Amino acid sequence: MKTAISIPDELFVSAENTAKKLGIPRSQLFAKALEEFIQNHSKEKITEKLNEVYDKNFFESDNSISNISVSTLRKSLKNDSW
Structure with missing residues (x-):
């Protein structure tokens, strides 16, 4: 598709x-x-969205999941010999 744009002379020469x-x-x-x-620009939007998901408040409000995960891990390693 053809389009016309205006740019500064220096940018055109470059x-x-x-x-x-x-x-x-x-x-x-x-x-x-x-x-x-x-x-x-799209990557910046993706980063912004990921930052929203992984916001500090997200983790603070859902500590029960972390506690369950740690508890499960401890139970699974209970009989580990190392």
Whole structure:
């Protein structure tokens, strides 16, 4: 799909030089740059969501699961010889 964008002259020159160095068309460089930007931005969203899930309050509010896990582990290792 074709689209028109406005960018600063310096950025255009830098993009032009980079595309030449890489041996790819300028439009391919722009497409790749946009793709990478979107992927990186998506990773930030994933990190934010994971941070919400693993928030400190999450663990503090559910200590019973940790206690059960420790208790189960102790029972399973009770007869271990080492």
